[in-house]
Amino acid sequence: MMLQLSGVHAHYGHIHALRGIDLSVQVGEVVTLIGANGAGKSTLLMSLFGQPRVSAGRITFDGEDITRLPTHIIARRDISLVPEGRRIFPRMTVMENLLMGAVLADPRNLDVDLKRMYALFPILEERLEQRAGTLSGGEQQMLAIARALMARPKLLLLDEPSLGLAPLYIKKIFQTIRELNEDHGMTILLIEQNAHHALRAAHRGYVMQHGQITMTGTGRDLLASAEVRAAYLEGGHAAA
Amino acid sequence: MALALQQLINGLTLGAVYGLIAIGYTMVYGIIGMINFAHGDIYMVSAFIAVTGFTLLAAFGVSSVPFALVVVLIVAVLFTSVYGWAVERLAYRPLRGSTRLAPLISAIGMSIFLQNMVQLTQGARVKPIPPMLTGGIDIYETAEFTVRIAYSQMLIVLVTVGLMIAFSWLITRTSFGRQQRACEQDRTMTALLGINVDRTISLTFMLGAALAAVAGVMVTVYYGVVDFYIGFVAGIKAFTAAVLGGVGSLPGAMLGGLIIGLIEAFWSSYLSAEYKDVATFSILILVLMFRPSGLLGRPEVEKV
Incomplete structure (x- = not known):
């Protein structure tokens, strides 16, 4: 297992943003995390780096417990993040x-x-x-x-890479993700609101709601699931 | 005419010193958004290290001025960098993530502490060094006035220009410089790229202190006297220079220093030497009122 989160809780200010997250990513996988705005997806990615520090639970990477490591040391474990808002x-x-x-x-x-x-x-x-x-x-x-x-990086974390892009570029980004994974063996954890593209590109997916994982399965299964379709595909965005 | 020329020379010299100190303010502000009010006292400590160094070397019979200068400069830069590091480590880092006001108050405390430490250990009286870099070149003579560039003035301007070039190169062209600027723009993102932000901040403090150290040594050679209070006055003037140039901007700090130096020199020769500080602080107030981002600073609002 490359990345493993077990029972992770985190607070963002006074908000209890992550409420017991269990999630794993295996070597060579593309995993996607979908969910509405404010579900805690970005907080989850940032908490991998200790921003914010998790208040309970454990995060391991390549078998090493990285829960309490300083941010820059975690980054040195070959984990790269494309953060929310780009932050160039x-x-x-x-x-x-x-x-x-x-x-x-x-x-x-x-x-x-x-x-x-x-x-x-x-x-x-x-x-x-x-x-x-x-x-x-x-x-x-x-x-x-x-x-x-x-x-x-060994593990690439992408926080809504398609946000604000023209359709042509969105296609390009997802094509790039596939290439990086298939040709270079890069492991990828992808956050998306664009559930359709994301689930098609991913081996497995997680659905997040109110700081909790509510559903998980292969990309194909989730794409076919009535609940996911209603909330994230056909009906546009679910209420947070 | 001759007097004006002489004041131009004096003003540039003074301005170079203010500029060197101002860089320390501006860099620290750039990276952690606080005014390091103990910075002027770091400069004062360096001046005392210079006095001690020159006196010791003279006592050991070293008579070569260039040799003494180089040795004292190196020692002062080393010691003062450690001071810069320690001040950040002890007084500011524990307060990071606290309110904006806390490190500011801590900085004032550190300033008072350093002044008192030097006053207690070195005494409150003015300390002189034997004159060491006397003489100069007369460049223009009239019947009643001779314009002269003192060797010490040449030294100050040359060293400052050299340091500015080296420093600009360091900040704009090297990996450390990029990391330093990255920390200024987005500390969290910088850490996410694997850079040790705390270490970069420490190095920034040390660099600022090292430049202040050079200024301290130069001023000791120039004026030949120091006391424990020089850091306060020079610090506030360099701070004014940094604000005038645009706090956060390196070229701005240097430009601000030169302007303040020139204004002081001309003001004291044509208007009144007693009120030269009034001129400086009036500028501070005016800039804060009408152009808070300074001459070369960028406005606070940014396109997102």
Whole structure:
């Protein structure tokens, strides 16, 4: 098991955001976590890094208990996050943002990795010297993904990578996710509101509601489930 | 004309010193959003290290001025960086995540502590060093006035320019510089990339202190006297320089320092030497009222 959460509780300010989460991701899997706005999905990803610290429960990665490790040490276990809101460094150039992603990586891979990112997102190569804050939302999203990939993570965590992107780019992002997984064996945990795409791309999925996992199964099963269809596919968004 | 030229030279020298200290304020503000009010006292501590160093070297019969300068600079930078590190570690880090006001009050406490420590251990009286870098070059002479660049002034300006170039390179071109700027922009995200934010903040304090140390040594050579109170006045003026230039901006700190230095020099020669501090603080008030983001600072509101 690559990532395992058992009975994880976390608070965000006064909100009891995670209420006993059990979730696991195996090596080589694409797992998706779907749920309405405010269900606690982003909090769950951030709590893996101790932001916020979990108040109860245990998180292990590659068999190691990482529950109490400092944020930057957890990141050094080869876990990369594309966070909610992208959080690129706005007053740095695109190139500098990519270099920040590669800060822990072997410098000998730098050129190869940069070329891979240009191939993946050609627009970034055109904008290398531009301040990241001046990019469009979609371009910032691509930069955030590229920055995360520069670290060559074993586990990639994506928080709504399709948010705010044009349909063409959404397709591209999901295609990229599939490629990273199939061709490079990267393990991926994906949060999405775009349940349809996410469930199709994932081996397994979890449905989250009010800080709890309410349903789990293979991507195919969830896609076929009446409840999921009603709440996240046909009826648009469920109430939080 | 001649007097104006002389004041220009004096003002640039003074401005270089303020600029060096201002960088420490601006960097620390940039990264943790607090004004490190103990920073001026770090500079004062460095001046005392310089006095002790020069006196000791003289006692051991070292007569080479360049050698003494280099040794004292290195020692002062090392000791003062440790002071910078310790102040952050003891007085600010435990308060991180607390209210915004708490580290500010802690900083004022640290400032008072450092002043009193030096006053108790070194005495309250003014301490002189034997004149060591005397003389200069006369560049312009009239019947009643000679414009002169003192060697110590040249030293200050040259060292400052050199440090500024090195420092700009460090911040804009190196991996450490990028990490430092990343911490300024988004500390959580920086940690998520595997960077030890606490360590970067410590290094920032040490760098700021090291620059203040150089300023302290230079001023000791320039004026030849120090006392435990110099840090307070210089600190507030450098703070004004940082605000004027735009707090958070490195070129701004240097520009602000130069402007404050020039205003002080011209004000004291043409208007009144007693009221030169009034000029500085009037600028502080005016900038805070009409352009709080400073000359080169960026406005607080940002496009999201």
